Amino acid sequence: MKRITILFAMVLPVVxxxxxxxxLKQIKAANVFDVKSGKIVxxxxxxxxxxxxxxxxxxxxxxYDYKVTVTKIMGMSNSEENLSIRTKEWMYSIDLxxxxxxxxxxxxxxxxxxxxxxGYSDEQLQQTGEEIKKQFDAKDVGTGVVLGxxxxxxxxxxxxxxxxxxxxxxxxxxxxxxxxxxxxxxxxTSMEENITVPASTFQVPAGIEIQDASKxxxxxxxxxxxxxx
Numbered sequence: 001m002k003r004i005t006i007l008f009a010m011v012l013p014v015v016x017x018x019x020x021x022x023x024l025k026q027i028k029a030a031n032v033f034d035v036k037s038g039k040i041v042x043x044x045x046x047x048x049x050x051x052x053x054x055x056x057x058x059x060x061x062x063x064y065d066y067k068v069t070v071t072k073i074m075g076m077s078n079s080e081e082n083l084s085i086r087t088k089e090w091m092y093s094i095d096l097x098x099x100x101x102x103x104x105x106x107x108x109x110x111x112x113x114x115x116x117x118x119g120y121s122d123e124q125l126q127q128t129g130e131e132i133k134k135q136f137d138a139k140d141v142g143t144g145v146v147l148g149x150x151x152x153x154x155x156x157x158x159x160x161x162x163x164x165x166x167x168x169x170x171x172x173x174x175x176x177x178x179x180x181x182x183x184x185x186x187x188x189t190s191m192e193e194n195i196t197v198p199a200s201t202f203q204v205p206a207g208i209e210i211q212d213a214s215k216x217x218x219x220x221x222x223x224x225x226x227x228x229x
Contacts, residue, residue, distance in 0.1 A: 032056075033168045034167035034168050036057070036058070036194055037058070037193075038056060038169075038195060039192045040054045040188050041189050042054070043187055043189050046175075046184035046185055047073065048071040051068055052065070052066065052067040053066045057201075057202075061086070062202050063085065063086040064083075064084075064201050065083065065084040068080070080095075080097070082096065083096055083101075090103045090104070090105060092204055094204065099208050100209045100210075101208050138154060138156045138158075140155075141155045146171040147189075147191050151166045160176045161174060162174045171187070172188065173186050
């Protein structure tokens with residue numbers, strides 16, 4: 001559910017910002033984050049406890065996202081150690097305990113985003129964005145400070161969550177679903193900006209069996225289209 005909350009906060013700006021026609025070139029050119037490079041360590045509390053380390057370069061086009069968690073529900077515990085890596089060409093999702101993972105071409109992932117808005121005029125996109133916000137009862141509720149940085153806060157009532165973002169970077173998220181889902185918080189405990197990041201940071205660890213998810217997407221709408229010149 002937390003992933004849905006973060007995805008909502010990421011997708012909505014895409015729907016609201018890009019103009020009519022194919023937006024693939026715009027999406028490729030857009031910065032993922034508005035900070036060139038950095039490192040953030042997060043602490044997870046609630047139903048899921050653990051730590052997360054995010055390192056990035058080239059405004060988020062290169063990413064290393066390492067997470068170690070333990071989730072407790074009804075007296076049962078589930079531990080996970082996961083790593084996500086983004087390079088200029090590939091996006092990797094890796095289970096470090098099972099030593100398995102999958103990869104998808106960045107261009108394919110961006111093409112999916114492009115397909116979401118293909119054929120919509122600016123006015124239609126604005127209307128769609130407002131409808132999405134209304135459907136989830138999402139609204140901006142002001143600003144807050146995390147690690148000395150002023151963040152915009154979005155409250156998503158239907159998901160019982162709040163997201164704090166600074167320069168397109170999520171520094172804090174809260175979710176209180178209740179019941180078996182309980183509540184959870186992910187908050188940055190340290191942050192370094194504009195640092196030097198070794199290229200080796202974004203290499204897949206040795207001994208991981210990787211499956212190519214892009215092959216499974218061949219034939220899907222938008223996956224085989226040539227990019228407009």
